[in-house]
Amino acid sequence: xxxxxxxxxxxxxxxxxxxxxxxxxxxxxxxxxxxxxxxxxxxxxxxxxxxxxxxxxxxxxxxxxxxxxxxxxxxxxxxxxxxxxxxxxxxxxxxxxxxxxxxxxxxxxxxxxxxxxxxxxxxxxxxxxxxxxxxxxxxxxxxxxxxxxxxxxxxxxxxxxxxxxxxxxxxxxxxxxxxxxxxxxxxxxxxxxxxxxxxxxxxxxxxxxxxxxxxxxxxxxxxxxxxxxxxxxxxxxxxxxxxxxxxxxxxxxxxxxxxxxxxxxxxxxxxxxxxxxxxxxxxxxxxxxxxxxxxxxxxxxxxxxxxxxxxxxxxxxxxxxxxxxxxxxxxxxxxxxxxxxxxxxxx
Numbered sequence: 001x002x003x004x005x006x007x008x009x010x011x012x013x014x015x016x017x018x019x020x021x022x023x024x025x026x027x028x029x030x031x032x033x034x035x036x037x038x039x040x041x042x043x044x045x046x047x048x049x050x051x052x053x054x055x056x057x058x059x060x061x062x063x064x065x066x067x068x069x070x071x072x073x074x075x076x077x078x079x080x081x082x083x084x085x086x087x088x089x090x091x092x093x094x095x096x097x098x099x100x101x102x103x104x105x106x107x108x109x110x111x112x113x114x115x116x117x118x119x120x121x122x123x124x125x126x127x128x129x130x131x132x133x134x135x136x137x138x139x140x141x142x143x144x145x146x147x148x149x150x151x152x153x154x155x156x157x158x159x160x161x162x163x164x165x166x167x168x169x170x171x172x173x174x175x176x177x178x179x180x181x182x183x184x185x186x187x188x189x190x191x192x193x194x195x196x197x198x199x200x201x202x203x204x205x206x207x208x209x210x211x212x213x214x215x216x217x218x219x220x221x222x223x224x225x226x227x228x229x230x231x232x233x234x235x236x237x238x239x240x241x242x243x244x245x246x247x248x249x250x251x252x253x254x255x256x257x258x259x260x261x262x263x264x265x266x267x268x269x270x271x272x273x274x275x276x277x278x279x280x281x282x283x284x285x286x287x288x289x290x291x292x293x294x295x296x297x298x299x300x301x302x303x304x305x306x307x308x309x310x311x312x313x314x315x316x317x318x319x320x321x322x323x324x325x326x327x328x329x330x331x332x333x334x335x336x337x338x339x340x341x342x343x344x345x346x347x
Contacts, residue, residue, distance in 0.1 A: 037091075051138070093135070095138050222241065
């Protein structure tokens with residue numbers, strides 16, 4: 001099915017993709033995003049992870065601008081929340097894509113990152129400003145993985161204890177990456193708290209030599225990685241999936257052996273089964289629930305993210321089309337009402 005859907009969605013013009021995928025976006029300004037996560041927290045008790053959409057910076061200036069955007073976002077968020085004393089279960093965190101904050105080129109012999117926008121420099125600027133807000137270095141295509149893991153290790157060694165990373169279940173290397181994290185975490189967690197790690201399926205199309213592209217098999221690999229991490233007290237586990245079967249299996253067979261303070265569930269904005277079922281059910285059972293809340297600041301920057309999400313969940317196209325239809329009808333009704341008022345006024 002994915003093989004049929006992907007070329008169709010990739011052929012849809014960017015402006016329409018952004019309208020169809022609008023359910024996945026927290027807002028179109030920094031203030032929009034902050035207002036939404038405040039409502040989610042006040043009304044439902046949900047936590048959030050804010051992300052400024054945009055990836056594959058096309059220039060040094062674009063990468064620097066992305067870092068500046070995060071600094072401005074942090075200054076809006078910090079006064080709004082009480083971050084409490086728990087090392088990781090805080091009402092707001094940040095997600096940062098590496099390719100957004102550094103200018104890089106994917107070359108045959110590896111990934112070249114411009115020395116003018118070093119990944120570590122951007123991360124340190126954001127983390128220094130963030131203070132009590134945890135920062136997660138997001139996961140992108142497999143060829144970024146070694147770069148991001150190296151950055152995570154250095155940031156933690158520098159004392160950024162709230163810094164976290166992402167493991168994609170479908171990547172074959174994730175087992176060894178997790179073992180490596182265990183070994184390094186023994187020193188990093190001494191006298192501190194567990195290293196924070198998000199576990200997700202992975203939404204990028206990868207070469208079959210580096211990743212499992214059959215989703216059923218990849219789900220099994222994700223479950224195995226979470227189970228692997230649950231055997232240690234070195235990792236704070238963030239389960240990021242809206243697959244009901246995966247969540248049910250982890251609850252029944254893995255996480256039921258752990259204290260609630262050592263893990264959380266993370267979901268995307270948008271999918272109805274999450275907003276109407278999974279999130280409220282887990283919250284009512286006492287679990288921490290966090291929503292990934294991406295913000296689009298400039299036209300076109302959300303399109304790559306939205307295309308991936310719509311390929312993953314093509315049913316959202318129907319939801320988006322229905323939403324557009326309702327908005328169109330509402331706009332038409334308002335126009336007709338204005339015309340009627342004008343006629344009455346001139347009668």
